[in-house]
Every structure is written in structure tokens, then in C-alpha cells.
Amino acid sequence: MSKTVVLGVTGGIAAYKALDLISKLKKKNIDVHVIMTESATKFVTPLSFQSLSQNPVVVDMFAEPKTWEIQHISLADKADVFAIVPATANVIGKIANGIADDMLTTTVMATKAPVLIAPAMNVNMYENPILQRNISILKQYGYHIIEPIEGRLACGYVGKGKLAEVDVIVDYIDMLLCKNKDYAGKKVLVTAGPTVEDIDPVRFISNHSSGKMGYSIARAARNRGAEVILITGPTDIMPPVGVKVIRVKTAQEMYDEVMKYFPNVDIAIKAAAVADYRVENVSNTKIKKSEDSFEIKLIKNKDILLEMGKIKTNQILVGFAAETNDLIQNAKLKLANKNLDMIIANDITQENSGFNYDTNTVKIIKKDGQLVQLPNMLKQELADIILNYILEIKLKR
Ligand SMILES: Cc1cc2nc3c(=O)[nH]c(=O)nc-3n(C[C@H](O)[C@H](O)[C@H](O)COP(=O)(O)O)c2cc1C
Known part of the structure; x- marks a missing residue:
């Protein structure tokens, strides 16, 4: 049976890289369901995500559901892994502080699946102690953080803040999807x-x-x-x-x-x-x-x-x-x-x-x-x- 990744996409310049991530996950026969924040839709259209994932994309928590189910709960339950790629400073702050005011943050709050967060932002935003504190709160609660890498950032700065390589994210998801832990402790x-x-x-x-x-x-x-x-x-x-x-x-x-x-x-x-x-x-x-x-x-x-x-x-x-x-x-x-x-x-x-x-x-x-x-x-x-x-x-x- 194929595994399911629920993918949250937020409003950063690296949102387009989530398209590549979807196509790599689909090649591995993984079912992908995308939730976008409103800001993310300003960077890439939901249609692109829908076409690649071959599933409807959810943005609005209060949209009329097509079938009778409470969508944020059903998506939260469906996830074998919940990944947020890229994750903005804003969404990291919201999740770390228990704010659930849109479809993405509400669904993350409701999931029992492992959550993987891949931050991407300007280096000064990344080094901001408030953001760092929020990341360490998430780590304490067992969220998986895949650190950004150093490089030339879209804002023109050079530093740490570039989204981790998509292949690295795929590999991390692979690890989280494997439920058999018979080598634990070895x-x-x-x-x-x-x-x-x-x-x-x-x-x-x-x-x-x-x-x-x-x-x-x-x-x-x-x-x-x-x-x-x-x-x-x-x-x-x-x-x-x-x-x-x-x-x-x-x-x-x-x-x-x-x-x-x-x-x-x-x-x-x-x-x-x-x-x-x-x-x-x-x-x-x-x-x-x-x-x-x-x-x-x-x-x-x-x-x-x-x-x-x-x-x-x-x-x-x-x-x-x-x-x-x-x-x-x-x-x-x-x-x-x-x-x-x-x-x-x-x-x-x-x-x-x-x-x-x-x-x-x-x-x-x-x-x-x-x-x-x-x-x-x-x-x-x-x-x-x-x-x-x-x-x-x-x-x-
Ligand atoms: C052109 C542009 C690029 C942006 N890139 C980023 C980014 O890479 N990382 C980030 O954390 N915020 C970035 N922002 C700011 C976010 O879009 C803003 O904080 C927004 O409220 C995030 O909403 P969301 O977290 O609900 O997606 C960018 C804004 C603009 C206008």
C-alpha cells in the first residue's frame, strides 16, 4: 500500500522547489496531498501543485467540502509523514506557539504523524533569536527540523537560509516513512x-x-x-x-x-x-x-x-x-x-x-x-x- 505525505507549502521564495519535491515523491509511489498557505499561493499557483500531486490542493479552511468530512482532521489522519517545505519564519512561529489560524497550522496541530520542517528564509531572519527559540521549541516536542544550507539567497545575501537540497529532504522523508525499526539500538x-x-x-x-x-x-x-x-x-x-x-x-x-x-x-x-x-x-x-x-x-x-x-x-x-x-x-x-x-x-x-x-x-x-x-x-x-x-x-x- 502506498504511503501518504501531507505537504505544507508556505509563502517563501523557495515554494517552487516543493514542486520538485512532489515529483520526486510521486516517482517513489508516494501519495502527496498539498496544503498551501494564502501567502504560498502568491508565489506558485495551486494548479501546479494539484497537477503534480494529482490531488486537490487545500488552502481555505472554510471552503465548502466536496465530501462530508472535516478536512483538516482527515488530512491529519491520512499523513504517514507531515512535511512543511519550505517553512517560513511566520509558520514556524505559529506552530511553536500553538497558533492554528489557517488550514496548514490547524492540520499540523491535529496530526499524530512525524512532522518534518524545512525552513528557508533570509539569513538575518534565520539567525534571529526568536526564530531560533521557536525552532528549539519544536525540536523539544519531537518535530524534525532539516536545517537550511549556506548559499546565495534570493534576497541577494549570502549565508545560511537556503532550503536544504530536495534530495536530502526526500531522503529524510524516506527515513520517517519507514515504520520498521528492528535495527533500533544497533x-x-x-x-x-x-x-x-x-x-x-x-x-x-x-x-x-x-x-x-x-x-x-x-x-x-x-x-x-x-x-x-x-x-x-x-x-x-x-x-x-x-x-x-x-x-x-x-x-x-x-x-x-x-x-x-x-x-x-x-x-x-x-x-x-x-x-x-x-x-x-x-x-x-x-x-x-x-x-x-x-x-x-x-x-x-x-x-x-x-x-x-x-x-x-x-x-x-x-x-x-x-x-x-x-x-x-x-x-x-x-x-x-x-x-x-x-x-x-x-x-x-x-x-x-x-x-x-x-x-x-x-x-x-x-x-x-x-x-x-x-x-x-x-x-x-x-x-x-x-x-x-x-x-x-x-x-x-
Ligand atoms: C518576495 C517575498 C519573498 C519572501 N520570502 C520569504 C522566505 O523565503 N522565508 C520567509 O520566512 N518569509 C518570506 N517572505 C515573507 C512571508 O511571505 C510572510 O512572512 C508571510 O506572512 C508568510 O505567510 P505564511 O507563513 O502563512 O506562508 C517573503 C515575502 C515576499 C514578499
């Missing part, structure tokens, strides 16, 4: 992306890992209530909101960070593609073209997963094996040699699988020999399935 370490080993100041050795699989796992664990630490090599994808992100470049840096956090987590999932070798002598200056052939001596990096397996106590340790041949055999060897609890075997020669794709085809192999073959699916869906199997291990212990 600390999960995820590694993702490639590592990069310099040859000289302009060249490097790396691999095709996009980080999508690891980021999907981090996002799914966060959605399900885990405290997530994501140690990531360089990628250009957006990390999940609410996750502690540690950026590294080389295999050695990844090793150092993993070793720092691993002893204190419940579960570690190593989805990063770590370089096996690094350049022995990295040149400080750009290497010039001279001879017809050229050799670079590589030396072995530490095997992070192996080292984790050695020091593991109660943690569940999960690895990935991206292979081009003898998939099961290689994965089983890795599982045993590195003292893992589970391995995700990934045949990267398969269509729509492995590096850079949004989808993956894998086999899950557990320590007890259980082998689960999964069909090609979105990495985000696969992430949840992997987490389900990890919880089974935890329960059996």
Missing part, C-alpha cells in the same frame, strides 16, 4: 566505494566501485533505526542523511578508520572495493614521459576484512565478494578464511549487476552453509534483504 559500520592509490600528483590507481551498494545498506539500516557509521572512499553520490560519514581515500586510511570503529559496533558490512596494492614509491612530482615502457612497483595493502575477522569478538561480520569467475568457490573460501558470518557473492559479469548499476544479482552465503540465490533487483531493495538475513544470525546467537 550500531552498524558500513564501508563503501573505491579506494584511490596515488601514483604521482595527477595519476592514481582505483576501481569502478560507485559506492551505491554500501550507501544503500547504510540508508536501509538507518531507516530501520540503526546508528550507522559509513566509511567511504571517494564517490559522487549523496550519503544518507543522519549517518556519520567518514571520508577516506586510500586503503590504509580506510583500514585506520575501520579499526577505530569496529570494536564498538554490533554489525560490520564491508561493501567497499579496497585496493589490494598500492604504489611503493609515490612520486612528489608529475612523472614525465620518457622511456617506451614504464614500470610501477606495487606493494600489498593490509587486508582489512582479514584483520577484522582476526579481532572480531561479538560483532557480526559481513563481506562482499565481487568475482568474475568461480563465484561460489571464491566466496566460500573468503567466508572461511576471513572468519565472516555471511558473504554476499556478486557475479559482476552478469547483466545489470555490480559496479555502477542501480541493480545487482547476488547470492548470500552464510557461515552455516545456507546459500540463498536472489534475482536481479534494485540495490536499495537488496539492502533490506541483506539486513533481514543479518538479523536472523543475530537471533540465532
Whole structure:
């Protein structure tokens, strides 16, 4: 069954960005119902919101209802998440102080759904202590605030006040929509992306890992209530909101960070593609073209997963094996040699699988020999399935 977001739009210059938000939510099969303030209708017409949401837009609390229901109550009840994007200083002040004098503020007052507020305004308005006090009141009552970002504002000022990126808001809504919190209280370490080993100041050795699989796992664990630490090599994808992100470049840096956090987590999932070798002598200056052939001596990096397996106590340790041949055999060897609890075997020669794709085809192999073959699916869906199997291990212990 599709989820419902009730979206409040208020009278700020960023109101047009709420249109993009709706289209992104609709792509995720989320039902969106929009409530606009009178001021918001001065910036964007209700017709635009109605067209994109494919639902009637409500502005006037006293408009004759088309069906007999008290609309602010029915919308308040319908919401799985209530988001106000953008939120003006005015509406934040009203909600924080219990004023319900229009359709939006009355409906927020009546909802039991989680409320997400995304302020956007001039930097001086945002820094105003009254506004800040109102935000902290809302936080105290459990409202979720997605902070504005710094940038050039519509008023010409540069500072903090720009609406958070729409993708970040979508990601936050995703987290609030997930009702299953079976990872609550668990600390999960995820590694993702490639590592990069310099040859000289302009060249490097790396691999095709996009980080999508690891980021999907981090996002799914966060959605399900885990405290997530994501140690990531360089990628250009957006990390999940609410996750502690540690950026590294080389295999050695990844090793150092993993070793720092691993002893204190419940579960570690190593989805990063770590370089096996690094350049022995990295040149400080750009290497010039001279001879017809050229050799670079590589030396072995530490095997992070192996080292984790050695020091593991109660943690569940999960690895990935991206292979081009003898998939099961290689994965089983890795599982045993590195003292893992589970391995995700990934045949990267398969269509729509492995590096850079949004989808993956894998086999899950557990320590007890259980082998689960999964069909090609979105990495985000696969992430949840992997987490389900990890919880089974935890329960059996
Ligand atoms: C051109 C223009 C842009 C505005 N932009 C913002 C804004 O970005 N943030 C804000 O808090 N108020 C902004 N305001 C002021 C609000 O529109 C005003 O406070 C209004 O009462 C808000 O009503 P509402 O909260 O019911 O939507 C702007 C006003 C104008 C005329």
C-alpha cells in the first residue's frame, strides 16, 4: 500500500522547489496531498501543485467540502509523514506557539504523524533569536527540523537560509516513512566505494566501485533505526542523511578508520572495493614521459576484512565478494578464511549487476552453509534483504 505525505507549502521564495519535491515523491509511489498557505499561493499557483500531486490542493479552511468530512482532521489522519517545505519564519512561529489560524497550522496541530520542517528564509531572519527559540521549541516536542544550507539567497545575501537540497529532504522523508525499526539500538559500520592509490600528483590507481551498494545498506539500516557509521572512499553520490560519514581515500586510511570503529559496533558490512596494492614509491612530482615502457612497483595493502575477522569478538561480520569467475568457490573460501558470518557473492559479469548499476544479482552465503540465490533487483531493495538475513544470525546467537 502506498504511503501518504501531507505537504505544507508556505509563502517563501523557495515554494517552487516543493514542486520538485512532489515529483520526486510521486516517482517513489508516494501519495502527496498539498496544503498551501494564502501567502504560498502568491508565489506558485495551486494548479501546479494539484497537477503534480494529482490531488486537490487545500488552502481555505472554510471552503465548502466536496465530501462530508472535516478536512483538516482527515488530512491529519491520512499523513504517514507531515512535511512543511519550505517553512517560513511566520509558520514556524505559529506552530511553536500553538497558533492554528489557517488550514496548514490547524492540520499540523491535529496530526499524530512525524512532522518534518524545512525552513528557508533570509539569513538575518534565520539567525534571529526568536526564530531560533521557536525552532528549539519544536525540536523539544519531537518535530524534525532539516536545517537550511549556506548559499546565495534570493534576497541577494549570502549565508545560511537556503532550503536544504530536495534530495536530502526526500531522503529524510524516506527515513520517517519507514515504520520498521528492528535495527533500533544497533550500531552498524558500513564501508563503501573505491579506494584511490596515488601514483604521482595527477595519476592514481582505483576501481569502478560507485559506492551505491554500501550507501544503500547504510540508508536501509538507518531507516530501520540503526546508528550507522559509513566509511567511504571517494564517490559522487549523496550519503544518507543522519549517518556519520567518514571520508577516506586510500586503503590504509580506510583500514585506520575501520579499526577505530569496529570494536564498538554490533554489525560490520564491508561493501567497499579496497585496493589490494598500492604504489611503493609515490612520486612528489608529475612523472614525465620518457622511456617506451614504464614500470610501477606495487606493494600489498593490509587486508582489512582479514584483520577484522582476526579481532572480531561479538560483532557480526559481513563481506562482499565481487568475482568474475568461480563465484561460489571464491566466496566460500573468503567466508572461511576471513572468519565472516555471511558473504554476499556478486557475479559482476552478469547483466545489470555490480559496479555502477542501480541493480545487482547476488547470492548470500552464510557461515552455516545456507546459500540463498536472489534475482536481479534494485540495490536499495537488496539492502533490506541483506539486513533481514543479518538479523536472523543475530537471533540465532
Ligand atoms: C518576495 C517575498 C519573498 C519572501 N520570502 C520569504 C522566505 O523565503 N522565508 C520567509 O520566512 N518569509 C518570506 N517572505 C515573507 C512571508 O511571505 C510572510 O512572512 C508571510 O506572512 C508568510 O505567510 P505564511 O507563513 O502563512 O506562508 C517573503 C515575502 C515576499 C514578499
